[in-house]
Amino acid sequence: MNCTLCNHKTTLFSEYQERAFYICNNCETVLLHPNHYLTADEEKGRYDLHSDDVTAIGYQNFVKPITDAVICSFNKTDIGLDFGSGKTEIVKFVLEQKGYQVKGYDPFYFNDLQLLKNKYNYITSCEVIEHLYNPHKVFKQLYDMLLPSGKLFLKTSLYSKDLNFEKWWYKNDPTHVTLYTQKSLEFIKEHFGFKSLEIFDKHIVLSK
Numbered sequence: 001m002n003c004t005l006c007n008h009k010t011t012l013f014s015e016y017q018e019r020a021f022y023i024c025n026n027c028e029t030v031l032l033h034p035n036h037y038l039t040a041d042e043e044k045g046r047y048d049l050h051s052d053d054v055t056a057i058g059y060q061n062f063v064k065p066i067t068d069a070v071i072c073s074f075n076k077t078d079i080g081l082d083f084g085s086g087k088t089e090i091v092k093f094v095l096e097q098k099g100y101q102v103k104g105y106d107p108f109y110f111n112d113l114q115l116l117k118n119k120y121n122y123i124t125s126c127e128v129i130e131h132l133y134n135p136h137k138v139f140k141q142l143y144d145m146l147l148p149s150g151k152l153f154l155k156t157s158l159y160s161k162d163l164n165f166e167k168w169w170y171k172n173d174p175t176h177v178t179l180y181t182q183k184s185l186e187f188i189k190e191h192f193g194f195k196s197l198e199i200f201d202k203h204i205v206l207s208k
């Protein structure tokens with residue numbers, strides 16, 4: 001398979017419980033082979049099982065690195081989009097509680113394509129990019145939806161060579177198909193033309 005992010009060739013990286021992962025020879029993204037992708041119904045079935053209670057502190061803490069980062073960088077008059085908002089729209093819920101204006105888009109639960117034609121001061125995407133079958137297309141779309149000086153706030157677990165891939169739980173979720181490395185993010189920054197990339201402990205910021 002070719003890399004779904006940068007289109008370079010890939011090499012077989014790991015076969016774990018009959019799921020084959022390939023690593024990109026260029027950007028080092030680790031990719032599940034498409035033979036192992038779930039169907040859309042199976043994928044939604046998994047998401048339907050996710051948490052429901054947006055008022056639960058543990059659930060809010062899960063998105064806190066993202067919501068705090070937005071609050072530090074933007075004002076209540078700025079307009080944001082939460083891309084891949086999930087059935088509960090938890091990021092939108094937490095930010096709205098603080099008086100922020102955020103739209104929620106999700107291909108399974110809030111598939112309002114009109115929202116993808118607008119421009120935003122910031123976009124959040126919390127535990128979403130690891131689910132993308134076509135990250136190149138989506139990152140282009142996210143870049144294009146940001147206004148000048150806009151920021152993209154991401155949360156995902158990065159793979160690095162210090163981790164033991166066989167034991168790394170993050171790859172075991174059947175909906176996690178695109179596993180990023182620092183090099184993947186550097187590729188995204190350079191290729192799409194972001195001005196800066198910041199990798200924090202629990203979140204990532206790409207600035208236009």
Ligand SMILES: [Zn+2]
Nearest residue numbers: 003006024027
């Ligand atoms: Zn690549």
